[in-house]
Amino acid sequence: MKWTELEENWCPVARTLTLVGDRWTLLILRDCFLGSSKFEEFAANTGATRHIISSRLKRLVEAGILERKLYVERPKRYEYLLTEKGREFGPALMTFRDWGKKHLPVRRSASAAKG
Amino acid sequence: MKWTELEENWCPVARTLTLVGDRWTLLILRDCFLGSSKFEEFAANTGATRHIISSRLKRLVEAGILERKLYVERPKRYEYLLTEKGREFGPALMTFRDWGKKHLPVRRSASAAKG
DNA sequence: TTGCTAGAGTTCCAAAATGGAACTGAAATC
DNA sequence: GATTTCAGTTCCATTTTGGAACTCTAGCAA
Structure with a gap:
């Protein structure tokens, strides 16, 4: 079954996943909640390629989760x-954060810094 | 950046996503919460290919989220x-469910069946 | 004893998605 | 004029997916 067919699935979890159930979208949303809003910030903070960032932002805007807003007239710059709708996704990210903190502690070598 | 490199990421959301941040894993976990436990059930209920089901189950078992248990000796059958650790992922699925119910209602044509 | 069914996978190949790097375009700054 | 910044796009090789067929064990039926 193709991924996009899940859009009409009876299960709301499945429908939600058609928007955020890929490898980078939730990381972009995490960045948004941490204050990022610029293309370059998403690229730098998530580690995803510009290609991916571009396609994910398009999808999130189309879905009404993010709003693309002009913030510099010349040259055109968008944030x-x-x-x-996007802010209401916050609780979902928090459950991921809490689960990760509890169950996936970072294995750090003796000399690794905390950051 | 390769997806697997996120395993050691400072962000617990990113680390969580290395396990469930792909196109089908959360749907398999949803099935588990709804009572499924067999390979064939996951294949039928999620719509993912057997190939994907196989690789995802391996990862979930390796991560300690699912346990692979023999339930028939001969022939060997596992569930x-x-x-x-896996049950504690329940709240995350519920936030997805709630967000989807609220923001992604199913557009159904007049004749569309419920299934 | 040949044939069908069931469960749990594996294998193969084509199609789609991703990773990485370079390129574009407009304007500000050196 | 050259370099830098921001926001993308384009190209190509590598990975991942989607779909279907195949494997293996064993029960059951004719």
């Missing part, structure tokens, strides 16, 4: 801001 | 059960 991406969470909509109300 | 997959949520561990405590």
Whole structure:
């Protein structure tokens, strides 16, 4: 079954996953919640390629989760801001954060810094 | 950046995503919460290919989220059960469910069946 | 004893997605 | 004029997916 067919699935979890159930989208949203809004920030903070960032931002805007807003007229510069719909995804990210903190502690070598 | 490199990421959301941040894993976990435990059930309920089901179950078992348990001796038959670590992922699925129910209602044509 | 069914996978190949790097375009700054 | 910044796009090789067929063990039926 193709991934996009899940859009009409009876299960709301499946439908949600058609938007955020890929390898980078949730990391972009995490960045948004941490204050990022620029293309370059997403690229730098997530580690995803510019190609991926571009396609994911498009999808998130189309879905009404982010809003693409002009913030410099010349040259045209856009930023991406969470909509109300996007902000309501916050609790989901928090459950991921909490689960990760509890169950996937970072294995660090003796000399590794905390950051 | 390669996806697997996120395993050691400072961010617990990113680390969580290395396990469940792909196109089908969360759907398999949803099935587990709804009572499924067999390979064939996952294949039928998620719509993912057997190939994918196989690789995802391996990863979930390796991560300690599911337990692979023999339930028929001859021929060998295995089922997959949520561990405590896996059960603690429940709240995350519920946030996805709630967000999807609220923001992604199913557009159904007049004749569309419920299944 | 040949044939069908069931469960749990594996294998193969084509199609789609991803990773990495370079390139574009507009304007500000050196 | 050259370099830098931001926001993308393009190209190509590598990975991952999607789909279907195949394997292996064993029960059951004719």
